[in-house]
Amino acid sequence: MKAWRYSEYGGVEVLKLESDVEVPEIKDDQVLIKVVAAALNPIDYKRRLGLFKATDAPLPTVPGFDAAGVVVKVGSKVKHVKEGDEVYGDIIEKAIDGPKQLGSLAEYTAVEEKLLALKPKNLDFVQAASIPLAIETAHEGLLTAGFSEGQSILVLGGAGGVGSFVIQLAKHVFGASKIAATSSTAKLELLKSLGADLAIDYTKENFDDLPQKFDLVYDAVGQFDRAVKTVKEGGRVIDISVSATSPAFKFVLTSNGEFLKKLNSYLESGKVKPLLDPKGPFPFDKVNEAFAYLETNRAIGKVVIYPIP
Incomplete structure (x- = not known):
């Protein structure tokens, strides 16, 4: 699959778009998502800069915490999500304590069911991808x-x-x-x-x-x-x-899909709305440019990557 990946810590220049990354295998409690949209967060570039090196997963790393997409495969212990479901979530449970190697800036990603919620019906994938880490x-x-x-x-x-x-x-x-x-x-x-x-x-x-x-x-x-x-x-x-x-x-977030489920009613009613940066969404081949923009600290709301091929 195509994925953005870095093999050393550093600035935006260490990010590479690769086309030969293996699609992740799922564990019993995980689902495989075809990622439609993903969002960038400051913690992504702080991690890439090596600020959490002592507790990080081994390199190389596919960055990305936020994802919205479609379930294409489910593990044997998955109970509440099925193939074809449109879902969203912050796919990394512990942000800086052993985060997973394969994040959301890829065509496919493996996610624990407990980190996901069904996508709010009134929101598109771009809007949904912008929500999880920030709202949680x-x-x-x-x-x-x-x-x-x-x-x-x-x-x-x-x-x-x-x-x-x-x-x-x-x-x-x-x-x-x-x-x-x-x-x-x-x-x-x-x-x-x-x-x-x-x-x-x-x-x-x-x-x-x-x-x-x-x-x-x-x-x-x-x-x-x-x-x-x-x-x-x-x-x-x-x-x-x-x-x-x-x-x-x-305070550092522990991702939890139950929070998203509780907040879905506020999102679906329109009382709570995602805020998207007007320069976005950025296409998948411009992830490095999207990060460079995020790192200026001038973004309004969330910077989203879409579509992901």
Whole structure:
């Protein structure tokens, strides 16, 4: 099959499109997916740079956590998914602790059934591929931080893949009393459309000078030193920038298809919507260009690869 792969750690230049990668064999609890669309995440390039070298799978690596596609084969212990089902998920259970070698940037990928959910009926494969890792990180982070109805939240990086879902979930699923979020000037209206009550232009004002303090600061950009100044006494700062060394509450996602199943109703009702970068989707032969763009930190929402041949 065709797949993107790297055999050494480094920048975008180590990524190679190869056409002779073996289609993975599935285990009893896995399904084989024909990948239709896949999304890129910052953790993909941090892994490629070697930041998790000590716990990574052996090289060579096919990158990619997010996938949406069609089931073409099922293992003997698979119970709830069948051939022909349209599914999506974050296909790597432990993001930095022994992640699998064969990710989603390939024609086929093998995935444990427990990491998958049926694709929301109202979304296409591109939209579905953009969701899993970001929405699960947003949801599990809010849960783990003990966020609850009536509390206030400040989201640092509200226009990114995770931040855009934190705003929507805080509003529609958790019942936040007030949502503030930061972005650059051009993205302020987007933050409001997602559900933010207060959109803060970080290029013109310092969010840490706000008179109001928040029950939770969800830091998706790695600014703990400033975030801690905006949290109430007894509140929490949650930090998902896995390479940072801040003393904030650290959180790295464990992928779980049950989260996706629970959130599908919000996606199918349209209350929660995926946010796609307008430059995408990128075709499969331009994965290296898509990564180069993602690594500028200027993307809005998610960068998706489609179609995958």
